Amino acid sequence: MNFDVRHDFTVELVQHAGDDEMICRAARVSTLGAASIDSEESAGLIRFLMKNRHGSPFEHGFMTFRIQAPIFVWREYMRHRIGFSYNEESGRYKELEGVVYIPPRRRNLIQTGKPGAYEFVPGSDIQYDYMLASQLDVHRVAWQSYRNQLDAGIAKEVARMILPVSTYSTAYVSLNPRSMMNFLSLRVQSDKSLFPSKPMFEINEVANLMEATFKELFKITAAAFEDANRVAP
């Protein structure tokens, strides 16, 4: 085939600043040289801030990720405006590589229920195979067209108009713990959520990868978020 197929997502931590203790320092507006707060007291303060929705101390941390996801995921992702910074590669200036997303076999394929109360359930093997063949077929034609147009001298930004929204794109994403929790509250499906959300499978997968890193970097904060039923402060 004239393109590569992936069924997964990449979320790499590039840099970060801050930790649970820094959030406590910001909440107390304490001096740099202040005696370190013991971790029991920190945990109590963070739970208090979370429960009472004092969100601003959670803005004094920082994470930058490099993420690879299909365009239709980026379209949802970039609706998150507050406390998010983005830099995405551009198909205007660079020939795109030809990596496309096809749902993995474990993804639910069938939508049931009524508007406002949809559920997703597994499809049959035949349905999966049909979807797979049909999508690969379009990609084959699309990538052939893209490269033919480039060969004919057509500008990249014109030729790429024909590429499907399942084409992968890469971006740098920077955010803070507060914007992270807002994102997770909307993009992760969890039984613990006081306000249950039904995110699309693919953005939920990306969010899961982000949450795993968040738990490592801001352990107490991430636990307090879970204890607060995933209500973002």
Add this chain to the structure above:
Amino acid sequence: MNFDVRHDFTVELVQHAGDDEMICRAARVSTLGAASIDSEESAGLIRFLMKNRHGSPFEHGFMTFRIQAPIFVWREYMRHRIGFSYNEESGRYKELEGVVYIPPRRRNLIQTGKPGAYEFVPGSDIQYDYMLASQLDVHRVAWQSYRNQLDAGIAKEVARMILPVSTYSTAYVSLNPRSMMNFLSLRVQSDKSLFPSKPMFEINEVANLMEATFKELFKITAAAFEDANRVAP
């Protein structure tokens, strides 16, 4: 064909509030019953605010548009976060209609120059015809696949992954005069611009339609923006 082709964009004003005089009132923090400012004085004040980059009074106006544009335009558009609100139709819940964008013959097709200094120039008729045929070909396969997948019971949000980024989508966009001018400064190519921008043809077309409405609603402000060499305050 199993889809409709368009070469243009739709920008409809849905509602608005405020005018040049309201911007002056906000700048003066004047009372509701205050004697109306004469228009000469208003124009002087607005030019002063623009030139000295006092931007906040220009936030006290409001415009809502209903816009139809291809997905690849929305991807650029939604990078504008500050002072912008969006509501876009979703391909997760609704079968998409099959309207696609093909560049009009007057659009420049060829990219020349080096990275960081690209220019766009017209292509030959043969190049245009080749691009047209090649893109239509992909759309035919893609829309056939989309509908076949739906017929096979595949969820809309899965089937649509195969649709090209030139598929039209509709959204409500609300913004204020300040965010409008920021948008125009970046998305309209103009000889008057102190900081010249080289926007993509398609978003420039959308921006032109928005600017026409802006000039009607906020006449003095739009003129002062032009006089200030299109530097957003």
Add this chain to the structure above:
Amino acid sequence: MNFDVRHDFTVELVQHAGDDEMICRAARVSTLGAASIDSEESAGLIRFLMKNRHGSPFEHGFMTFRIQAPIFVWREYMRHRIGFSYNEESGRYKELEGVVYIPPRRRNLIQTGKPGAYEFVPGSDIQYDYMLASQLDVHRVAWQSYRNQLDAGIAKEVARMILPVSTYSTAYVSLNPRSMMNFLSLRVQSDKSLFPSKPMFEINEVANLMEATFKELFKITAAAFEDANRVAP
């Protein structure tokens, strides 16, 4: 006395755009000419959006207020950044009028309980009278000093440094229904709130006045917010 005393706040609606039906149109991304939705259906849609925290349709409305409040209230108010626009009069360029806030007799004067769990209860008449006399005394000296400094040729921006934070200031505030509900969820104390907040008395008073106007302009939305236990979408 060389200054005026107030115990209250002014919140005037200056302009607005949008209503409950526009929020529904934005949610449906429906055309301008679309058949009007009946109000029962609108109410159902708005309750659905609110309950499922689909916040973006609530951004397609607009309200501008002219508000008079003491500086210490503005200091809390302006922490609301998202979806808020401000234009406040400046003490750098204009001689301030000398209007000051003294808490009314009905305001609770005494703070009890522990950090993180404070309550406010009424003070005695003697305590109120003492507070009143003591604060008036400072204002008398401060406003005398302010005007003496101006008479001595000192710049307004220097002379005003001595003015108390209970000095009134006036600002234009523009916001949308979504940012309004976020503000109300944090700045109004209500038994209905799922996440109870304990705002300062004075900002709660301002918020009450804003909520009264909000209920008139966006009747269904305001009711759905209340029904959803004042959780902002």
Add this chain to the structure above:
Amino acid sequence: MNFDVRHDFTVELVQHAGDDEMICRAARVSTLGAASIDSEESAGLIRFLMKNRHGSPFEHGFMTFRIQAPIFVWREYMRHRIGFSYNEESGRYKELEGVVYIPPRRRNLIQTGKPGAYEFVPGSDIQYDYMLASQLDVHRVAWQSYRNQLDAGIAKEVARMILPVSTYSTAYVSLNPRSMMNFLSLRVQSDKSLFPSKPMFEINEVANLMEATFKELFKITAAAFEDANRVAP
């Protein structure tokens, strides 16, 4: 005296992430393991981004400061909403220490010129001494009143209403290089500025301290900002 007097400001760097090279990586959306870019190439890329107002790569850095400044400075400071996070100590829950700002002798005291074209020039020694005596006098009465009210059992949030806006307050401020440059373009008076600004002396002093740290952390970016006549990208 029953309070301390300061004539200066404190700006301490608390934490940071990112550097000039990270901005280049974000602009190129390059991989973590990518070969390090040589510094000459980095400088060229950063100058290109700055000149062409490609602002988003400059958001992938982070600085947190702990700042001590008078309330009237915070009032201007917190008008910066985009890309800024704040946590300020609260006079509602904590007895304030009694540290007040009096302008230093080198500060210009006299405002001349017309509205829209003010200049500040030095005052006489007598004027300075008069301002000093007058302001100290008010502080003496105000801080006596504050503590008397507290002794009488009045809540902190009520008693503090009488404190002048020159009272110091401390806050954590987090921002990124892009929001830093926007702040500096408006709050530093410089002959190099294409759009000259006339900030208040006190916020200019704070901004100078911030810029000194910014130059150390993002050396190439800060130099490119200066070369671009202090126009924020």
